[in-house]
Amino acid sequence: MKKNHTxxxxxxxxALVAVWQAFDSANIWPDQVFPxxxxxxxxxxxxxxxxxxxxxxxxxxxxxxxxxxxxxxxGMVLGIFMARVETINQTIGSLVxxxxxxxxxxxxxxxxxxxxxxxxxxxxxxxxxxLFAVTINxxxxxxxxxxxxxxxxxxxxAKGEQLITSVLIPAAFPYxxxxxxxxxxxxxxxxxxxxxxxxxxxxxxxLNVGRQLSDVSQVIAIMIVVMAIGIxxxxxxxxxxxxxxxxxxxxx
Amino acid sequence: xxxxxAKNIEKYFDHDGQKLQALGGIDLxxxxxxxxxxxxxxxxxxxxxxxIVAGLDRPDNGEILLDGKPVTETGPDxxxxxxxxxxxxxxxxxxxxxxxxxxxxxxxxxxxxxSKRYLDMMQLTRFAESYTYQxxxxxxxxxxxxxxxxxxxxxxxxxxxxxxxxxxxxxxxxVEMQLIWERTKKTILFxxxxxxxxxxLGNRVAVFTNRPSTIKKEIVIDYRRPRISEDENLSxxxxxxxxxxxxxxxxxx
Ligand SMILES: Nc1ncnc2c1ncn2[C@@H]1O[C@H](COP(=O)(O)OP(=O)(O)O)[C@@H](O)[C@H]1O
Ligand SMILES: [Mg+2]
Numbered sequence: 001m002k003k004n005h006t007x008x009x010x011x012x013x014x015a016l017v018a019v020w021q022a023f024d025s026a027n028i029w030p031d032q033v034f035p036x037x038x039x040x041x042x043x044x045x046x047x048x049x050x051x052x053x054x055x056x057x058x059x060x061x062x063x064x065x066x067x068x069x070x071x072x073x074x075g076m077v078l079g080i081f082m083a084r085v086e087t088i089n090q091t092i093g094s095l096v097x098x099x100x101x102x103x104x105x106x107x108x109x110x111x112x113x114x115x116x117x118x119x120x121x122x123x124x125x126x127x128x129x130x131l132f133a134v135t136i137n138x139x140x141x142x143x144x145x146x147x148x149x150x151x152x153x154x155x156x157x158a159k160g161e162q163l164i165t166s167v168l169i170p171a172a173f174p175y176x177x178x179x180x181x182x183x184x185x186x187x188x189x190x191x192x193x194x195x196x197x198x199x200x201x202x203x204x205x206x207l208n209v210g211r212q213l214s215d216v217s218q219v220i221a222i223m224i225v226v227m228a229i230g231i232x233x234x235x236x237x238x239x240x241x242x243x244x245x246x247x248x249x250x251x252x
Numbered sequence: 253x254x255x256x257x258a259k260n261i262e263k264y265f266d267h268d269g270q271k272l273q274a275l276g277g278i279d280l281x282x283x284x285x286x287x288x289x290x291x292x293x294x295x296x297x298x299x300x301x302x303x304i305v306a307g308l309d310r311p312d313n314g315e316i317l318l319d320g321k322p323v324t325e326t327g328p329d330x331x332x333x334x335x336x337x338x339x340x341x342x343x344x345x346x347x348x349x350x351x352x353x354x355x356x357x358x359x360x361x362x363x364x365x366x367s368k369r370y371l372d373m374m375q376l377t378r379f380a381e382s383y384t385y386q387x388x389x390x391x392x393x394x395x396x397x398x399x400x401x402x403x404x405x406x407x408x409x410x411x412x413x414x415x416x417x418x419x420x421x422x423x424x425x426x427v428e429m430q431l432i433w434e435r436t437k438k439t440i441l442f443x444x445x446x447x448x449x450x451x452x453l454g455n456r457v458a459v460f461t462n463r464p465s466t467i468k469k470e471i472v473i474d475y476r477r478p479r480i481s482e483d484e485n486l487s488x489x490x491x492x493x494x495x496x497x498x499x500x501x502x503x504x505x
Contacts (some may be wrong), residue, residue: 149332
C-alpha cells in the first residue's frame with residue numbers, strides 16, 4: 001500500500017521532468033525564460049558546491065527557528081490565558097482573530113520602520129506570521145481539555161503554575177502541535193517573503209538576486225529548494241510528532 | 253468515630269435559565285474505615301455529591317466535615333476516582349500513579365518506593381512503562397485506583413468506577429476492591445447504579461431519592477467478606493435495596 005504510493009510518486013516526478021524537458025526541447029520559449037531541467041540541476045550543484053546554497057538555507061533556517069520559537073512561546077502563553085481568563089478572551093481574543101487575517105508579508109513595512117533592514121526585522125515578520133496560528137490552536141486545545149483531567153489534577157493537589165505545566169500544556173498538546181505545524185508553514189512563507197523584500201541574505205535574497213540577474217534557472221532552483229525544505233520539515237518533523245502524539249493520546 | 257460528615261448539602265444548577273435543584277439536603281455520616289455505597293436513579297445527583305465531598309464543586313447550602321472540621325477546598329485527603337479513570341494519556345502508567353506524589357514534591361526515590369507498592373497491589377507492575385492507550389478498560393481502572401491510593405487519602409471517593417467494564421473484569425475487581433479495603437482500611441464512598449455491586453461492596457448502602465435528592469434510606473449489610481457475585485445470599489440485600497430504589501427510578505422517568 002505504502003510502497004505503491006511511493007512508486008506512483010516517483011513515476012509522477014519522472015514524468016514531470018520529462019514533460020518539462022519536452023517543452024524545453026520544443027524551443028517554444030528562449031532559455032533565458034524557460035530553462036531545461038538540466039540547467040536548473042546544474043545551478044543547484046554549483047550553488048551547493050560554492051556553499052552559497054547552504055549558507056542561504058542556514059541563514060533562512062536560523063531566522064525561521066528564532067522567529068518560530070518566539071511565536072510558539074508567545075502563542076502558548078497568550079492562548080492559555082485566553083482560554084482560562086474570560087476577560088482576556090473577550091478583549092485580546094477578538095484582536096487576535098483580526099490580526100490572524102493579516103498575511104505575514106504585510107508586517108514587512110512595519111518591521112523595516114521599527115527594526116531597519118536587519119535580522120531582527122525579518123525575525124519579527126516571521127514571528128508575527130506564526131504567532132496567531134499558535135495562539136488560536138493553543139486556545140482551542142486548552143478549551144477542549146477533558147474537564148475531568150483538570151478536576152483530577154486539582155484533586156491531587158495541582159494548582160497554579162503546576163497545573164499549567166503538568167496538565168494544561170500536555171493535555172492541549174495535540175491541538176498545539178497542529179498550531180506549531182501551521183505556525184511553521186506561515187513562518188516559512190514569512191521568512192522567504194521578508195527576505196525577498198529586505199533583500200539581505202537567505203533563500204529569499206537568493207531568489208531576488210536570481211531575478212536581478214535574470215538568471216531564471218537560479219530562481220527555479222531556489223524555489224525547488226524552498227519547496228523541498230517545506231516538505232521535509234513537514235513530513236519528518238511535524239508529521240512524526242503528530243503521529244506519536246495522536247496515538248499516545250488515544251486520538252486514533 | 254465519624255470520619256466524614258455531610259450536613260444538609262444542597263446544590264442548584266441552571267438549566268436553560270431555569271433553576272434545577274439537584275441535591276435537596278443530603279445528610280450522611282461515614283465512620284472511619286467504613287465502606288458506604290450510594291445508589292440512586294440516574295441524574296439524581298450522585299456525581300454532584302461526590303464532587304462536592306471532593307471539594308471540586310461548592311454546595312449552595314450545607315457543609316462537609318472531615319474529622320469534624322469543615323473542608324471547602326479540594327485536596328489529596330479526599331481523592332475521587334472517575335468513571336472513565338481520567339488518566340493522563342501523556343504519562344506512562346508509573347508516572348500516572350506517581351502524579352500526586354510528584355505534585356506534593358516527594359523526592360524520586362521515595363516516590364518509586366511508594367508507587368512500586370501500589371503497582372504491585374493492583375497487579376500493574378508489568379504495565380508500569382506502558383501508556384494508557386495500550387491498556388484495557390479494566391487495567392485503566394486499576395491504574396486510577398492505584399493513583400488514588402498512593403496519596404493515602406482519608407476518604408476514597410469512587411464514582412461508578414466499574415460501570416464501563418465487562419462482567420468478568422468487574423466481578424474480579426469487585427472482589428479485589430474488598431481485599432484492598434481490608435488491607436488499607438480506607439474509608440470509602442462508592443457510587444454505583446448497580447444494585448448487585450452495592451450489595452457486594454457496601455457495609456452500608458445509602459439510597460438517594462429522585463431530584464431534589466435526599467437520602468431516603470440506609471441499609472446495613474452485615475455479611476462476611478470477601479463477598480462474591482455468585483453468592484445467592486446477597487440477593488436478599490439486593491431485593492431490599494431495589495425495593496427502596498425502584499419507586500425513585502420510576503419517579504425520575
Ligand atoms: N455542571 C452542571 N451544569 C448543569 N447541570 C448539571 C451540572 N452537573 C450536573 N448537572 C445536573 O444535575 C443533575 C445531577 O447530575 P449528576 O450528579 O451527574 O447525577 P448522577 O451522577 O446521579 O447521575 C442532572 O440533572 C444533571 O443534568
Ligand atoms: Mg454520575
